[in-house]
Amino acid sequence: MxxxxxxxxxxxxxxxxxxxxxxxxxxxxxxxxSSPRPHTWPERGAVVPAPATDLGWARVEPVRTIRFLxxxxxxxxxxxxxAHPKVEGRELINELERPVIFAANHSSHADTSLVLHALPDRxxxxxxxxxxxxxxxxxxxxxxxxxxxxxxxxxxxxxxxxGQLHSSSMLLKSGWNLVLFPEGSxxxxxxxQEFNPGVGHLANEAGTPxxxxxxxxxxxxxxxxxxxxxxxxxxxxxxxxxxxxxxxGSREFTARIEKAVRALSKDAPQPDLQGSWIERxxxxxxxxxxxx
Amino acid sequence: xxxPGAVIEVDRNTPPVMFHFGEGxxxxxxxxxxxxxxxxxxxxxxxxxxxxVKRALAKPxxxxxxxxxxxxxxxxxxxFDDLSLPLPPMAAPDVRQLVMEQVIDMAxxxxxxxxxxxxxxxxxxRMTADEVRHIVGDRIFATFWPDRLYQHDxxxxxxNVYIGKTSQGEEVxxxxxxxxxxxxxxxxxxxxxxxxxxxxxxxxxxSFRSIRAHHNAKTLLAxxxxxxxxxxxxxxxxxxxxxxxxxxxxxxxxxxTVNNHAFPAxxxxxxxxxxxxxxxxxAMFLAMKQMTDIAPPAFKRNVFHAMRAPYGxxxxxxxxxxxxxxxxxxxxxxxxxxxxxxxxxIVTLGVPYLGPYNVNAPMNPILVACMGxxxxxxxxxxxxxxxxxxxxxxxxxxRYEFDSVQHPSYIDYYDEVLADTTxxxxxxxxxxxxxxxxxxxxxxxxxxxxxxxxHPHYAWIWxxxxxxxxGDIIIVGGERDVVHRLGFKCATTLEDAFEMxxxxxxxxxxxxxxxxxxxxxxxxx
Numbered sequence: 001m002x003x004x005x006x007x008x009x010x011x012x013x014x015x016x017x018x019x020x021x022x023x024x025x026x027x028x029x030x031x032x033x034s035s036p037r038p039h040t041w042p043e044r045g046a047v048v049p050a051p052a053t054d055l056g057w058a059r060v061e062p063v064r065t066i067r068f069l070x071x072x073x074x075x076x077x078x079x080x081x082x083a084h085p086k087v088e089g090r091e092l093i094n095e096l097e098r099p100v101i102f103a104a105n106h107s108s109h110a111d112t113s114l115v116l117h118a119l120p121d122r123x124x125x126x127x128x129x130x131x132x133x134x135x136x137x138x139x140x141x142x143x144x145x146x147x148x149x150x151x152x153x154x155x156x157x158x159x160x161x162x163g164q165l166h167s168s169s170m171l172l173k174s175g176w177n178l179v180l181f182p183e184g185s186x187x188x189x190x191x192x193q194e195f196n197p198g199v200g201h202l203a204n205e206a207g208t209p210x211x212x213x214x215x216x217x218x219x220x221x222x223x224x225x226x227x228x229x230x231x232x233x234x235x236x237x238x239x240x241x242x243x244x245x246x247x248x249g250s251r252e253f254t255a256r257i258e259k260a261v262r263a264l265s266k267d268a269p270q271p272d273l274q275g276s277w278i279e280r281x282x283x284x285x286x287x288x289x290x291x292x
Numbered sequence: 293x294x295x296p297g298a299v300i301e302v303d304r305n306t307p308p309v310m311f312h313f314g315e316g317x318x319x320x321x322x323x324x325x326x327x328x329x330x331x332x333x334x335x336x337x338x339x340x341x342x343x344x345v346k347r348a349l350a351k352p353x354x355x356x357x358x359x360x361x362x363x364x365x366x367x368x369x370x371x372f373d374d375l376s377l378p379l380p381p382m383a384a385p386d387v388r389q390l391v392m393e394q395v396i397d398m399a400x401x402x403x404x405x406x407x408x409x410x411x412x413x414x415x416x417x418r419m420t421a422d423e424v425r426h427i428v429g430d431r432i433f434a435t436f437w438p439d440r441l442y443q444h445d446x447x448x449x450x451x452n453v454y455i456g457k458t459s460q461g462e463e464v465x466x467x468x469x470x471x472x473x474x475x476x477x478x479x480x481x482x483x484x485x486x487x488x489x490x491x492x493x494x495x496x497x498x499s500f501r502s503i504r505a506h507h508n509a510k511t512l513l514a515x516x517x518x519x520x521x522x523x524x525x526x527x528x529x530x531x532x533x534x535x536x537x538x539x540x541x542x543x544x545x546x547x548x549t550v551n552n553h554a555f556p557a558x559x560x561x562x563x564x565x566x567x568x569x570x571x572x573x574x575a576m577f578l579a580m581k582q583m584t585d586i587a588p589p590a591f592k593r594n595v596f597h598a599m600r601a602p603y604g605x606x607x608x609x610x611x612x613x614x615x616x617x618x619x620x621x622x623x624x625x626x627x628x629x630x631x632x633x634x635x636x637x638i639v640t641l642g643v644p645y646l647g648p649y650n651v652n653a654p655m656n657p658i659l660v661a662c663m664g665x666x667x668x669x670x671x672x673x674x675x676x677x678x679x680x681x682x683x684x685x686x687x688x689x690x691r692y693e694f695d696s697v698q699h700p701s702y703i704d705y706y707d708e709v710l711a712d713t714t715x716x717x718x719x720x721x722x723x724x725x726x727x728x729x730x731x732x733x734x735x736x737x738x739x740x741x742x743x744x745x746x747h748p749h750y751a752w753i754w755x756x757x758x759x760x761x762x763g764d765i766i767i768v769g770g771e772r773d774v775v776h777r778l779g780f781k782c783a784t785t786l787e788d789a790f791e792m793x794x795x796x797x798x799x800x801x802x803x804x805x806x807x808x809x810x811x812x813x814x815x816x817x
Contacts, residue, residue, distance in 0.1 A: 010574070010575075010578060011578070014578055014581075014582060017582075018582070018585065228587075228588065228591055230590060230591055230594045231594045231595060231598055232594070276405055277400075277405070277407065277435055277436065277440065278400045278403065278405065280434075280435050281396060281397075281400050281431075281435050282400060284431050284434060284435060286431075
């Protein structure tokens with residue numbers, strides 16, 4: 001039977017799936033699934049906070065191999081298709097001898113994928129991502145799934161959890177690179193917000209260099225409040241690793257990191273070529289014309 | 293050698309046919325005995341376009357080689373078409389870039405210091421810097437933007453000069469820089485027979501005062517059709533203005549044509565006839581159908597507008613305007629002409645997501661009418677495929693959706709003017725000057741990225757001939773209120789539309805589906 005007869009095959013299956021979705025959505029609207037259900041009594045809150053988990057399972061075999069496959073097979077191609085990321089400065093981190101903190105600006109959920117996409121394979125495989133404990137790990141299942149894909153671990157952004165800072169520092173000391181978004185949360189309008197001093201503090205404690213990273217365009221792909229990513233061009237610019245100056249405090253170091261990320265956001269001015277347009281035109285002639 | 297266009301009669305074994313449906317697609321079964329008209333396959337592009345350009349500039353038609361026209365100390369202006377052509381935008385490098393780079397090479401060799409490049413956008417919107425860069429390429433952009441590479445402003449009193457009246461009393465204005473130049477080189481890309489020739493300069497570098505001479509309901513109603521210049525009053529008027537421009541300034545015209553390879557590999561099924569669909573094409577269609585059914589409009593729009601067409605250059609000619617344009621039209625017809633026997637009671641058309649005036653924007657209801665009735669209906673030579681008084685059926689979601697940056701005047705036109713009347717001649721009498729001279733719309737056209745205040749009227753009167761010719765116009769899948777505002781009828785399914793059409797054309801009407809885009813020109817015998 002030809003595929004287009006409409007009496008069977010893929011079209012019918014697709015139609016069936018479509019009608020299921022329609023029905024579910026109709027019921028959902030009719031019975032208002034999305035509105036909060038009344039509680040007869042308040043949910044019981046934890047009296048003593050549960051001990052922070054660092055999701056150690058996500059950093060051992062065979063999870064690492066599974067993640068490698070997931071990232072290479074799904075995440076990286078998807079990022080490539082959606083954002084066509086242009087990476088600048090990758091050569092600066094090709095030969096990292098010791099673990100580093102990647103400090104990037106944060107305007108979108110797409111930032112993590114973009115940073116991971118920008119890293120060389122060797123560095124990516126040894127990189128953990130600090131994810132907001134109160135956002136990603138509120139629901140354990142979500143936190144674990146995200147951790148499987150991105151190698152995240154919970155990071156408190158309230159600044160009070162010394163224990164968690166300590167666990168981050170232990171990760172760095174045990175050889176893992178760390179991706180950190182020092183702004184704390186996504187920028188609502190794509191502009192860089194003030195950096196929290198945790199990044200400087202962590203770098204000081206672990207004695208690791210910090211690599212400033214600037215991501216441009218992620219805000220357009222998935223701004224705050226957007227559920228689905230939209231295709232759009234992105235650029236990831238990686239700066240030179242920075243180390244703490246002697247006698248430099250955490251706050252000063254953080255300010256220097258912030259300045260470096262802001263500097264990366266600016267486009268280098270075009271070299272001011274001298275002379276008439278003819279000289280500039282001739283100077284920009286491509287070396288080998290493909291048709292010659 | 294690609295296959296020529298074809299007319300296929302629907303029988304029991306004919307697969308359903310794909311209809312464009314805005315930012316989506318539909319699959320429809322046509323009644324037995326209906327005809328489907330398919331465009332020709334893309335012609336083989338020129339293998340070495342740069343060499344072809346070099347040859348065209350060295351041996352122009354009825355003009356001297358370009359090299360001999362360039363000299364030190366001359367005032368040279370290069371004008372080029374804006375982003376309304378081609379559709380979808382061409383994958384880099386754009387053919388205009390290839391031509392302009394060679395022209396500039398020659399100018400540099402001749403030592404002409406005084407050179408300006410102007411995007412001839414007429415009353416279209418200003419392009420963004422990235423859009424200009426896409427057309428001209430990085431090298432030209434880096435060398436000339438923004439001092440010597442800029443966009444025409446039809447409302448700048450300092451930048452436009454009045455150069456006279458034609459024998460028919462049509463006023464002609466021109467960009468001042470072009471009018472004062474020793475040589476104007478116009479670089480054009482002709483996708484459809486309506487483009488190019490004298491129309492390029494007469495509209496691209498003109499102001500409202502000049503353009504209103506031919507962009508009016510009377511002229512457009514007398515154009516049968518604008519896709520066939522010999523029968524088009526619009527083109528006759530442009531030719532008269534063009535002659536006057538040629539008398540004022542020395543013009544060297546360069547025209548390029550491309551094949552109709554309009555869709556990239558990911559949407560290859562749109563390029564093919566349904567009978568040729570492979571399992572991969574069927575899978576791609578199903579995937580795209582499901583995606584477009586469920587994805588939010590903004591997502592779909594981003595996906596569709598990110599598509600770049602892999603057009604290939606099929607001809608390049610340079611020299612005197614008329615001589616060049618004759619060759620260009622021949623090349624265009626070679627690519628898009630299809631012979632169709634006789635007219636039909638019902639014509640069906642799928643309106644795609646993109647028209648000349650909504651690059652990177654949603655297609656608003658006025659532009660749906662402009663695209664379906666103005667452009668797609670008019671792709672004929674001789675007489676329309678639809679008989680006089682027949683029913684035209686379009687498929688498009690036709691939502692109340694406007695881009696407030698690009699189309700601010702369209703919103704007012706839809707809300708106020710079309711609520712009052714849909715008659716193009718009456719609208720022209722009552723509203724033309726109000727929209728053309730509105731200071732806010734003028735400001736947005738000059739400083740933002742908005743189409744000129746009068747542009748929605750032009751988009752509307754573009755559909756005048758089809759509205760006059762068709763007995764009924766039905767939009768399938770459109771929003772009822774919106775379709776009624778446009779003065780058309782609304783149907784939910786194609787079957788419903790055929791039922792409704794029977795009231796106008798009787799039982800058992802003949803049906804023809806024009807499977808566009810890719811575009812084609814129907815030679816109706």
